[in-house]
Amino acid sequence: MNIDSLKFDEKGLIPAIVQDAKTSEVLMMAYMNQESLEKTLETKTTWFYSRSRQKLWNKGETSGNVQNVVSIDYDCDEDTLLVKVDPTGPSCHTGNYSCFYRNLSGEGNMADRNMLYKLYEIIMDRKKNPKEGSYTQYLFEKGVDKILKKVGEESAETIIAAKNDSKEELVYEASDLLYHLTVLLVECGVTMDDIMKELENRHK
Incomplete structure (x- = not known):
């Protein structure tokens, strides 16, 4: 289809819903005009038109969180x-993974099944863009031996929590274990897709 066949509104704009290609989560909604759409197709990164500033902008231009x-x-x-994308960091200017992090019930977002992917992306971002005082950065600086030690410690604490027959304690310790295990995956260059594909193959 030719871009000219798309139905831009009277201001020359068309809404663009941005979705994580891996998790299918909606990340944001913005507007494109023909020029920003052409630049998106050309550069393979998202470009939008800002209605308030009346100019084009490239997502991640200042934050580094390119889509x-x-x-x-x-x-x-x-x-x-x-627009399906592979985001390199949070999509919302607030630092949240998605701009849609609140709901009308006032209870905040419900936990979703894509949180492991989000966690991986956040940890990957910490590795690429170190932040002073970050515990994740500290682990990466200490290296794989320190990370392995923490995985071992959290594994033992998860076992103890299960033996204590405390669901609350087990949830807490298992979450710690998953976090440290994800840090290990990032450090070793193993992606969440690698893990999911292996689990899928086992299921088959």
Whole structure:
């Protein structure tokens, strides 16, 4: 389909819903004009049009949280885009993974099954962009031996929590274990997709 066939509004804009290509989570919604869409197709990173500043902007230009474009689909009415991306960090300017981190019930987001992917991306971001005082940065600085030691300690604490027959304690310790295990995966260059593919193969 030719870009000219898309239905831009009277201001020359079209809404673009940005979705994580791996987890299918909606990350943000912004507007594109024809120029920003062309630049998105050309650079393979997301470009949008700011209605308030009336200028183009490249996602991650200042934060470093670039969105690498996997595909761009359009809806049946040809007036909305679905941009699937591989994000290199949080998509929201608040630091949240997605701009949609609140709900009308006032209870905050419900836990979702994609949290392990989010955790991986956050830890990867800490490795690429160290922050002073970050515990994750401290682990990476100490290296794999320190990370392995923590994985061992958290494994033992998870076992103790299970033996204590305390669900609350087990949830807490298992979460610590998953965090440290994810740090180990990032340090060793193993992706969450690698793990999911292995589990899928075992299931088959």
